[in-house]
Amino acid sequence: MNGASREALSAARESLDALTDNTPVDATKLADELAAVTALLDREVSLRRVLTDPAQSGEAKAELAQRLLRGQVGGETVDLVSGMVRSRWSRSRDLVDATEELANTADLTAAQKAGALDDVEDELFRFGRIVSSSNELRSALTDKAATATAKGTLLRSLLGGKAHATTERLVVRLVTQPRGRSLEAGLESLSKLAAARRDRMVAVVTSAVPLSDRQKQRLGAVLAKLYGREMHLNLDVDPAVLGGITVRVGDEVIDGSIAERLGEATRRLAG
Secondary structure (H helix, E strand, O other), X not given: OOHHHHHHHHHHHHHHHHHHHHOOOOHHHHHHHHHHHHHHHHHOHHHHHHHOOOOOOHHHHHHHHHHHHEOOEOHHHHHHHHHHHHOOOOOHHHHHHHHHXXXXXXXXXXXXXXXXXXXXXXXXXXXXXXXXXXHHHHHHHHOOOOOHHHHHHHHHHHHOOOOOHHHHHHHHHHHHOOOOOOHHHHHHHHHHHHHHXXXXXXXXXXXXXXXXXXXXXXXXXXXXXXXXXXXXXXXEEOHHHOOOEEEEEOOEEEEOOHHHHHHHHHHHHHO
């Protein structure tokens, strides 16, 4: 998001944090209601355009949102959405994206309060790896001919009792309401959002063999010092790297694998 939308999203995040930190609100229920509002705004193009029309006053847009939502969702959700539409948005689509982010953040907040945020982060990462390694599963979850109900049933059979309830909710919501995103991109976005709950960055670490606890601690400390923030490590094992490790933080790759060094030597010899 750029410009006005970025500022509006920042204000919405602060409102959500204030609500979930300082009141006994049911964060899981709040997530469900925000997800329902997301679906409404995604479906009703004309409505979201009206709610983000810069020619209309913020108060008029807030009153419209209140009339539409009151009685359908709780007061906390009405207040959050009303505050959002009072803000200025660069694009009407940004309002939908922001509402969806708040829904996911509310679910992650519930997991954090239950002391399960680390588990959810790890499960999202592992599920992403499972999807990327199984063309059959990925096809089933992204099949446009399959109904949302069928996809939800499949996911619950895969994750039910094996993953935290928050992980299941987030993945089911992503798959049944993809909103034009790829499954991989959606899972990566959720992983980053989970890490942000603790103001941490995510490092995807690929090694030829599993790292020991001591190695993980040392690597985490080095990366935290390098980036100036606490680092959450998502660990993957790939014998193809031959040795060493490869670390990806956002778009930056730190490659210390033997395979990369051999490849570089080969390129130099060929050049």
